[in-house]
Amino acid sequence: MSGARMSALATLRSQIERIETAEVVHPRDRIALGHGAADAALKGGLARAAIHEVFCEGRQGAAATGFVMGLAGRVSARRPLLWVRQDFSELETGALSMSGLSELGLDPRRVVMVRAADVESALRTSADALACDALGAVVLELWGDVRQFDLVASRKLTLAAQGSGVTGLLLRMAAQPLPSTAETRWMLRAAHSPPGSVWSAWGAPVFNAELLRNRHGPCGRWIMEWNCDECQFSEPSTYPQPVAAAPAHRQDPAVRWQRRAG
């Protein structure tokens, strides 16, 4: 490759980088989750008008669903929520139950469910929906590693979300994280109930949430409890914090790989 072309490429690359990092997110476009440490790492809360990915192992599907539902409840601010899912994921982890949703303190009246037959139509529907500013949030639930969901698809969703101000939440069950244009990326596990007498009832949902990637801040790992009455996350009082020392500024391994490949 000639020197001129190399330098042209370098110029373009730096331009793209500038455009991508120039997305100034105002504090008012962030919604506090309620969990102090997580909000601090997120610079005030979860950014709206962006895409957030939540990954989990196959059997942790319900926990991740709860976490995504919590995030959606926080960001959608009483506006309708569109939940797009593949037919297949219903067989694997069960259908989203509206009774369970109202038990979490969220409003089932505002949920519109789209049952997409395949990944292509699910992606297309989500991109359409993200461009509609009447919605509060769009959740796209995908099961397994999905070839169709590549960097291009991810960028499409991000652009649609930026244009309309709607937040996109991706629930990726049984999938491996790949490079994407998401604002944050989480890995979710269910956490034990706070220690107590063994044969006693458990309380509110508790999540072991690891922030794998954060475009505008540090990563971390927290135990977060969903408070069904106040509809926000909180630090479980009886749980020893923190679980693991979180590296302050850790590079996302996926991004490093992407840079090298690009």
Next chain:
Amino acid sequence: MIHALDEAAERLGLYIGQPLANARAMCPDLRVFDADIVADAKTLSDIADWCDRFTPLVALDPPHGLFLDITGCAHLFGGEATLLRTLVRALGRQGFAVSAAIAGTSVCARTLTRQATGTIVADGGEAEAIRSSPVSALGAGEAITTGLRRAGLKTIGDVASRSASEITARFGARFSTLLAHALGQGDAPISPRKPLPDYIVEKRFAEPIATDTMIAMTLSRLADTLIASMEKQGKGARRLEAAFFRTDGVVRAITVETGRPVTRSAVIDRLFRERLDALADPLDPGFGFDMVRLSASRTEIVVQEQRDLDAHVHDNDELAALIDRIAARIGGKRVVVHLPQDTHIPESAVLAASAQHHLAAAMQAEWPARVASEPPLRPLRLFDKPEPIKVPFATVPDGPPHQFTWRRALHAVVRVEGPERIAMEWWRQDGKQLTRDYFRIEDAEGLRFWIFRDGLYEGEVFDGDGKPASPGWYVHGLFA
């Protein structure tokens, strides 16, 4: 048995209903094909589709007849004679043998097609026109036709000359009604295949169109016209149908439904674009379409709302429009909202209903309130069909298991809450349904399950010999 035959065979003296062996004896080199009644019916219905271009009121008259109600349509095609000629010639070109007639009543027209094809009967001339036709042309059935012949009544004129009471006494009221209709005294209504749409606009092309851009342009022009005529009466469309008439006779109809009455042609345009884009078997223009028709088969009166000041109304409109677009693309049944049901059976507590039709109801539904400061009592993900689990032993007969195997993985129970007993609704179900004891369970990993025992110990579950058996265990849902 011979089901149908052509003219050459008829000249040889073969007839319908003749045993095949007899026919072979008369004509050894007879060419025989199996009758395919289903394909015949399909062809007739395809021809009826094609005939939609002349009038929206087309009725089937099986096994091989069609009724077209051309009241008020004939002048569009240059009068009745021209219409008849156009229709017969076009069908003839496609390889069909057609006999057609126009008359004031459907029965009279049908009688004429069997005897004097191409006849056009003026109003009031029915009795005269069919006077000399044989009685078999009435199509009254084998028994009656034979009976009439035996009585010496060979033509319809002969039958009509007898008094009506005589005919009714001998051949029944149904036949005398049929005869009256054939003679132009009263008419039996035909039953069109499709209900008459409220509004129809169509465009014919001298030169068939085939390109996507031309089709899209035609549709949007038709949409403009349709909207203009609906607007005059303050109506909006709830269901729209676009029919594409191909030059070779194939007709393809595409339907789009909306949740709210549509009053803007841009919306119609976009819905059809989404729908055409997502068709599993795309629109095949072949040698081109020579006619495109857009009809509004369901309309509603539009209530004008004050829109600019109320952001909430705007949001709801946007959401409804989005739902319409998604439904046009992937199907109306795939976009759902949820309505609470008055039952405590977990799997039937929520009804998923089409979002297009029930959005407003779902937005105002009353959901049972949750108990404050309680942990969730119902799982976030519910299996459509409870999945069986293996429980090795339960220490207490009515108690929860200590461990269980679900999807080939062993889960040790760490925390338990329960039982919550849910009895089935004996007043709704006829079969015997078992009482369920639900437990909320947390395993060693922190995963939370909603499991139940199907049936009580001692008294509800029995094995083949009628002895008490141990009830089965199931996972019904997963908590967050």
